[in-house]
Amino acid sequence: MAQETVNLEQEVVLVEELGNVRVVTLNNPKQLNIISPKVVEPLAANLEKWEEDEKAKLVIIKGAGRAFSAGGDLKMFYNGRNSKDSCLEVVYRMYWLCNHIHTYKKTMVALVHGISMGGGASLMAPMKFSVVTEKTVFSTPEASIGFHTDCGFSYMLSRLPGRLGEYLGLTGARLNGKELIAAGLATHFVPLEKLPELEKHLLSLNTGDEDAVGFAIKEFSTDVQIDEESILKKQSIIDECFSKDSVADIISSFETEAGKEGNGWIVPVLKGLKRSSPTGLKITLRSIREGRKQTLSECLKKEFRITIHTLRARISGDVYEGIRALTIDKDNSPKVCLSHSHTHSHIFGDILCF
Structure with missing residues (x-):
């Protein structure tokens, strides 16, 4: 079995x-394996090549260090804020990659041992086999910084039970490995200590046969039960509050629930919602709700348009102010933009005109 030589x-x-297996390791652990052009280009090129290669039967994707992938390279977007469409090519390639993963002809396995957020999670959730552990942490936190739920998540979140998708998209709430299984965003839970052995076993099988791969993973996996305090146990409250027509109505309904006995968990979530970009929240809510009636392709096209117009700051500068506060100056004090006065119909009407 030949192994490609790489510069670590x-x-x-x-x-x-390795034989009939292709292993991809996201290898930027110091930056939590963020997605940059240096990731998107070889990943897309190799996946396309392997799909046509009769010798390639199984593709495994994993991350080095404590993360699978923490999502898009925010500093890349920030640094290109004054250059027209500086990130257009990488964004286009990433959306192409997302569509390709959803529709891939070969068997794919994601081994998700740690942080898996935003665009990084788009390399996990669509997989036929997505394996998570007790260290896995998932979230879609984009709305909080003035961005929106992207990389196919307006499609995936909109198909979760009840209004869980709206909740995750608007709040950026985190799910652990067990919760990902229960929510249907991952397929198998394997204890972290068994993950290397599982990978070795998949390599030894040397096949992409779905039944064989599925049976092998199941042998290493364990059944899960979510904790009593899990957000997934709060489905009735989430459905009640996050079914409201607007972000303002959702927040108002959530405030009412927060005042009831036993609902102390809502207080920090509500605080985060109120600190988030109103523009990002409005666009995310509309996008997820439209996603319920859209195909994957329609969702990705819509998300691409929203992303490009957001990066062009056509609606507001929230995304750049959010990135500045979170990753540049790290003061966590984003300044309110005047664009918050837009109604969400106005925002969406403007942003979808490409």
């Missing part, structure tokens, strides 16, 4: 070709 110091995507 420079390559942020490591590729191994």
Whole structure:
């Protein structure tokens, strides 16, 4: 079995070709394996190549360090804020990659041992087999910084039970490995200590046969029960509050619930919602709700348009102010933009005109 030679110091995507198995390792652990052009380009190129390669039967994707992937490279977007469409190509390639993963012809397995957020989670959730552990942490926190739920998540979140999708998209709430299984965003829970052994076993099988791969993963996996305090146990409150017509109505309804006995968990969530970009929240809510009636392709096209117009700051500068506060100056004090006065119909009407 031939193994491709790689430079561990420079390559942020490591590729191994082992018999009929192709292993991709996201290899930028210091930056939590963020998605940059250096990730998107080789990942897209290799997946396309392997799909046509008769020798490639199984593709495994994993991350180095304590993260699978923490999502998009926010500093890349920020640094390109004054250059027209500086990130257009990488955004387009990423959306193409998202569509490709959803429709991939070969068997794919994601081994998600740690942080998996935003665009990073789009390399996990659509997989036929997505394996999570007790260390896995998932979230879609984009709305809080003035962005929106993207990379196919307006499609995926809109198909979760009840109004869980709106809740996750608007609040950026985190789910652990057990909760991902229960919500249907991952397929198998394998204890972290067993993950290397599972990978070795998949390599030894040397096949992409779905039944064989599924049976092998199941042998290593354990059944899960979510904790009593899990957000998934609060479905009735989430459905009640996050079914409201607008962000303002959702927040008002959530405030009412927060005042009831036993609902102390709502207080920090509500605080985060109120600190988030109103523009990002409005666009995210509308996008997820429209996603229920849209195909994957329609969702990705819509998200692409929203992303480009957001990066062009056509609606507001919230996203750049949010990135500045979170990752540049790290003061966590984003300044309110005047664009918050837009109604959400106005925002969406403007942003979808490409």
